[in-house]
Amino acid sequence: MLNKRGQVTIFIIIAIILIVAVSLYFVFRESKDTEKPIYIESAQVYNFVQECLETTSKQSLYFIGLHGGYFIPPEKSTVYGVPYYIYLGDYLFPSINEIEDEISLFVESSLILCTEDFEDFGSFEIDQGKIRATTSIKDEFVFIKVNYPITIQKGESVSRIEDFEVEIPVRLSVLYNASEFILDSYFENSGELCLSCLLEFQKENSLQINMQSNEETIVYEMVDTLSNLEIIKEEFEPENYKFRFAIKY
Amino acid sequence: MLKRKTILVFFILLIIFQISFFVSSGDPPQEDPELTLIQQLDILKNEGNLDYFISEDEEFITLFLNEGDFEFGENSVENLVSTESYSRSTVKMDMSGNVIAASLYNEAKAKQIINGNEFEVPEDGYLEYGEDVYELASRTKINNLSSGSTIIGNDIDFFGEFLLGGKNEGNNKCYFSNSGYFLESGSAIYNGIEINPTWGEGVLIVTNPSFDLSNYKEAWIKKTEDSLKIQSYESGKNVYIRFLEGNGFVDLNSENLDGNKEKILSMNLGGGDSAEIFKNSDILEGLPPRIIHESGNGFTTIENGRHIFEFLGNEFNADFGNLNTKNLEATSLDIISDVLPGKILSVDGNSRYIITDFEAGNILTFDTSPNTILSKSFDSLEGEKLYNFAEGELGDSAFRWGGRGNVCYTLKNGKYVQEKIPTNVKGYDCIGFPITGLIKAVYPGSSLKDFPPNLKLVESLDKKGWNNQIIEPTSVIGERKTTEAVKNIPAGSIVFLMHAIEKTPYGTEGVDYIKHINEKSEKINLLVGHTLIRGKGEDNFLNAVPGYYPNLIPLKAREFNEQLALEGKPEFFQGAVKEGNLIPENDYLFVVTPPKD
Numbered sequence: 001m002l003n004k005r006g007q008v009t010i011f012i013i014i015a016i017i018l019i020v021a022v023s024l025y026f027v028f029r030e031s032k033d034t035e036k037p038i039y040i041e042s043a044q045v046y047n048f049v050q051e052c053l054e055t056t057s058k059q060s061l062y063f064i065g066l067h068g069g070y071f072i073p074p075e076k077s078t079v080y081g082v083p084y085y086i087y088l089g090d091y092l093f094p095s096i097n098e099i100e101d102e103i104s105l106f107v108e109s110s111l112i113l114c115t116e117d118f119e120d121f122g123s124f125e126i127d128q129g130k131i132r133a134t135t136s137i138k139d140e141f142v143f144i145k146v147n148y149p150i151t152i153q154k155g156e157s158v159s160r161i162e163d164f165e166v167e168i169p170v171r172l173s174v175l176y177n178a179s180e181f182i183l184d185s186y187f188e189n190s191g192e193l194c195l196s197c198l199l200e201f202q203k204e205n206s207l208q209i210n211m212q213s214n215e216e217t218i219v220y221e222m223v224d225t226l227s228n229l230e231i232i233k234e235e236f237e238p239e240n241y242k243f244r245f246a247i248k249y
Numbered sequence: 250m251l252k253r254k255t256i257l258v259f260f261i262l263l264i265i266f267q268i269s270f271f272v273s274s275g276d277p278p279q280e281d282p283e284l285t286l287i288q289q290l291d292i293l294k295n296e297g298n299l300d301y302f303i304s305e306d307e308e309f310i311t312l313f314l315n316e317g318d319f320e321f322g323e324n325s326v327e328n329l330v331s332t333e334s335y336s337r338s339t340v341k342m343d344m345s346g347n348v349i350a351a352s353l354y355n356e357a358k359a360k361q362i363i364n365g366n367e368f369e370v371p372e373d374g375y376l377e378y379g380e381d382v383y384e385l386a387s388r389t390k391i392n393n394l395s396s397g398s399t400i401i402g403n404d405i406d407f408f409g410e411f412l413l414g415g416k417n418e419g420n421n422k423c424y425f426s427n428s429g430y431f432l433e434s435g436s437a438i439y440n441g442i443e444i445n446p447t448w449g450e451g452v453l454i455v456t457n458p459s460f461d462l463s464n465y466k467e468a469w470i471k472k473t474e475d476s477l478k479i480q481s482y483e484s485g486k487n488v489y490i491r492f493l494e495g496n497g498f499v500d501l502n503s504e505n506l507d508g509n510k511e512k513i514l515s516m517n518l519g520g521g522d523s524a525e526i527f528k529n530s531d532i533l534e535g536l537p538p539r540i541i542h543e544s545g546n547g548f549t550t551i552e553n554g555r556h557i558f559e560f561l562g563n564e565f566n567a568d569f570g571n572l573n574t575k576n577l578e579a580t581s582l583d584i585i586s587d588v589l590p591g592k593i594l595s596v597d598g599n600s601r602y603i604i605t606d607f608e609a610g611n612i613l614t615f616d617t618s619p620n621t622i623l624s625k626s627f628d629s630l631e632g633e634k635l636y637n638f639a640e641g642e643l644g645d646s647a648f649r650w651g652g653r654g655n656v657c658y659t660l661k662n663g664k665y666v667q668e669k670i671p672t673n674v675k676g677y678d679c680i681g682f683p684i685t686g687l688i689k690a691v692y693p694g695s696s697l698k699d700f701p702p703n704l705k706l707v708e709s710l711d712k713k714g715w716n717n718q719i720i721e722p723t724s725v726i727g728e729r730k731t732t733e734a735v736k737n738i739p740a741g742s743i744v745f746l747m748h749a750i751e752k753t754p755y756g757t758e759g760v761d762y763i764k765h766i767n768e769k770s771e772k773i774n775l776l777v778g779h780t781l782i783r784g785k786g787e788d789n790f791l792n793a794v795p796g797y798y799p800n801l802i803p804l805k806a807r808e809f810n811e812q813l814a815l816e817g818k819p820e821f822f823q824g825a826v827k828e829g830n831l832i833p834e835n836d837y838l839f840v841v842t843p844p845k846d
Binding site for chain 1: 559563564565566567568569588589592604606609611612613614615616617729732733736785789
């Protein structure tokens with residue numbers, strides 16, 4: 001008898017736990033959903049902005065890669081804006097945080113060009129706030145988080161969306177490390193490049209390395225054979241992700 | 250009757266006598282085998298041709314030879330000279346006639362045979378011998394040499410296959426043996442390959458194919474039909490080789506190159522590294538030669554035109570030191586090394602190289618051809634023509650004061666006289682470079698008179714729609730502004746580098762200098778210092794620079810200078826026309842820009 005009572009108590013406790021768990025799930029799910037548009041109209045805007053963010057982020061990474069991590073090329077750059085990481089012995093290698101800031105700056109400046117003042121949503125009244133982007137370069141991808149406050153109004157109904165995020169699978173981190181590797185080799189070998197060391201690094205990281213020389217300048221281009229960057233524009237074919245910088249000897 | 254018989258017998262006897270005389274006189278003159286060496290010398294001494302002395306222990310004879318030819322024992326010497334300007338030739342022998350030491354001086358070309366070794370000594374030459382060491386006059390040819398002999402000299406030809414010294418007038422020393430030539434110091438040319446070991450280390454050039462090298466511990470070089478192998482010595486220094494034209498392995502012929510470009514291939518090995526070069530074109534025509542390198546934890550440097558590759562222990566490095574020259578060109582070549590397992594490095598004739606992994610394909614490329622990463626396009630046809638002209642001339646032109654391409658203006662007796670540039674090199678000075686470009690490429694049909702070699706040029710170009718501006722230096726407007734302004738100078742512009750001078754400079758205003766008020770409101774005079782042509786890169790300028798770096802002087806100009814130097818005359822070409830950078834700290838830039846299209 002005592003044993004039966006005990007079993008009933010256990011069942012009751014399990015039932016209570018289940019009820020609480022299910023309730024909590026719905027409560028939290030609802031609260032998370034409140035960040036997303038609850039109206040169909042705002043969902044359309046949300047998807048539009050998210051798509052723009054993905055395109056802009058890919059463009060930013062493409063551009064930043066070809067310009068050695070810079071949105072605005074620094075003073076010491078080649079004609080086409082490839083920055084010198086070493087200029088006649090001066091070390092000008094940007095930190096990973098600086099490159100993250102440049103990507104964020106690109107996204108902040110360009111996202112609005114993609115959303116085009118929401119002209120396609122003429123039936124809504126849309127107010128937009130300042131775009132703030134933060135970028136994190138991870139081992140296998142680049143994570144871009146954007147705060148873009150948008151208020152959508154149609155008649156009496158008002159909704160607000162603001163947080164967007166995207167993860168682009170390019171190994172910018174690996175290419176950054178490869179650049180650092182080349183620069184270290186430059187200083188360790190008094191201006192010479194340890195090609196065997198570079199080839200070892202290249203093999204470990206599945207890279208291809210191209211160098212373009214014009215007298216005292218060498219532009220290095222590192223191609224990540226494992227990352228494809230598909231730019232959503234007709235003129236761009238999907239291609240391996242590239243990162244360039246220059247050394248002036 | 251008796252008289253007739255007597256006469257007949259007389260004639261018969263006469264004929265027999267004449268025949269016997271004729272026959273005996275037809276025999277070669279023979280030395281009396283009974284004559285001893287001393288008797289031979291006595292005869293020569295009595296004829297007044299030499300003096301000799303026998304040492305007290307009667308073991309050696311020392312001869313003092315007068316002019317002429319001599320034979321003693323197995324030795325013969327020719328054309329000896331004995332005048333006040335020459336030392337008297339001497340020979341020291343043992344009593345058997347073996348030469349122990351000799352000093353021979355000849356006036357005319359002479360064949361000297363010492364102990365069976367044969368030397369063709371040029372006119373006004375000498376031969377010094379002692380303790381198996383021969384010191385020979387330049388350009389001596391050796392026809393026969395016994396193993397164990399050492400030769401010292403410059404430009405010494407061993408049997409037409411080995412040249413000791415060549416252009417090197419240093420201390421060239423070689424030990425000859427049955428295994429080959431041991432080059433102790435200096436340099437040598439062997440089958441079109443210049444060899445130069447480090448002083449005091451030496452290298453054996455193996456000519457005996459059956460010589461066993463397995464236990465040989467020093468550096469050696471061995472040529473076979475297909476390959477040339479170089480083995481450096483583990484604890485030794487280095488052996489340098491440079492391939493010359495006609496070496497049989499690498500095509501270094503510069504005839505098909507543009508202008509005065511030169512192909513070079515050299516290798517420097519030390520510390521136990523070895524390399525073998527195979528010509529490969531025997532296997533399939535057009536295949537480049539291949540170097541197979543083995544690391545011995547030493548070092549190897551391969552210099553191939555614009556590229557310098559270095560193996561250092563287990564590292565493989567690229568040195569970019571030769572990139573800044575237009576006059577060197579890479580030769581097609583493959584390199585395989587145990588330092589780069591599973592890979593091949595291929596250099597092509599356009600100074601590009603690719604490293605290919607046998608499994609992964611091309612993994613590294615190096616390109617020197619111009620492309621959009623490093624150059625920008627022109628916005629003026631005139632500018633493009635001027636730039637292309639200047640760029641095209643870089644390989645074949647050297648600096649020459651007053652140079653205007655095929656002619657130059659030399660100051661003689663206070664007047665400038667036109668003179669032809671003597672070789673197939675063109676000569677430019679700094680302003681001669683753009684003004685020749687203007688008449689040859691931009692405004693054909695015009696003449697040098699239309700484009701004055703001074704600031705009046707700005708006026709002439711102004712009439713043709715060119716604009717001008719002054720860019721102030723970093724000390725006046727700051728580094729950022731100057732750098733930006735220099736970066737924005739359109740390609741193909743003519744740029745005068747002007748020195749700022751407070752006092753009125755020597756010369757004429759508008760011709761040699763101009764007046765200028767700078768951003769700091771300072772009144773200054775700007776005097777022409779140098780003239781350049783803006784290139785396509787952001788800091789790329791073409792100019793004519795006097796300098797003395799051999800690699801920057803075109804081959805023909807260098808050869809011409811070398812010939813003048815041999816004649817004791819000053820160099821004609823003084824430097825190179827090459828590229829340079831320009832962000833002035835104190836000088837101003839007077840920029841003349843071609844009209845936009």
